[in-house]
Amino acid sequence: MKLHQALVLLAFAAVLTMAAMQLPARGDAASPANRVFNTRGEPVAGAHYISHAEKDAATPNMVTVILADYRSFDTLGETLVVFAGGIACLFILRRLKP
């Protein structure tokens, strides 16, 4: 590796490390990702899901509730993408039997 490439990489690593130092602490209630209300005073979707998930679907695991109930159309697309990948592999790799 040449010297100037190493210098560029080191500078990039320094910038990324400085940016990562400024991140809020994990589980910080005052950080923007964990607020109940956004800056305009409107309630945030995540807090609503966390407080309503078990009541709405009688399921303790709220990740499952969000994936398969609130956002089930996303999961439908994900499943169909996996299936389309299988179909593509079939068309590419299939050897036609003589």
Place this chain on the structure above:
Amino acid sequence: MSWLIEVFLFVLMVVSALVALRSRDLLAAAVTLSLFSFMAAVIMASLGAIDVAFTEAVVGAGAVGVFNIVAITLTTRESRD
């Protein structure tokens, strides 16, 4: 003290990725990539995202490793660059 464990995991992750890049033996590279995925899964678990960690461990370290090894058996085992 938990940040020390996470720094250790991150260093191990970067080292495994570098080993997988530099290795001439592609089977060793595939196994090291599985190790990389497993380290990513452990980091996810330490961050509290157990579902993501589970998916990463099952898919990244299991299924993708198997497909890499099958691709190696269909081609050659040593890399040329």
Place this chain on the structure above:
Amino acid sequence: MIEHARPFDLAADRCGPSSSPIIRIASRGLAPLIQIIGLYVFFHGHYSPGGGFQGGVLLAASIILLRMGLGFANTQTVMPSGWTVPLGAVGGLIYIGTGFFAVLCGGNFLDYGVFPMPWLDPPHLHSYGILFIEVGVTLTVMSTLVAIFDHLLDG
């Protein structure tokens, strides 16, 4: 040049059983345990980490382990090679059918609260709806991974 043996002796007979008895016995012993864990992860996804995708990948891993250890011809009774893609389509149809069943019952697409089961309250209807679509996800993921493996090795 590195002179190695093949990783496992698939080069001569890619679709046959492994020549090592350790691999054959170990794959036969491990596959039922992996299937049990896969079913547990799938059915317990409501209460613990897991769900359809992870359970499906675990079930596919058990079948792939059997295919690698025992050969293709001996494991056709576990999961026939011709059934993989149709089973994936069935899984997708279960998912979409659950959605349109909710539409037929007068709700929105994938709104499980309107299913015609009057002995259940809407939260439990949502719970069973999640279970139905997880069945579809599990079938699709399992059969798609097995189909990719089959077509990689068998053509």
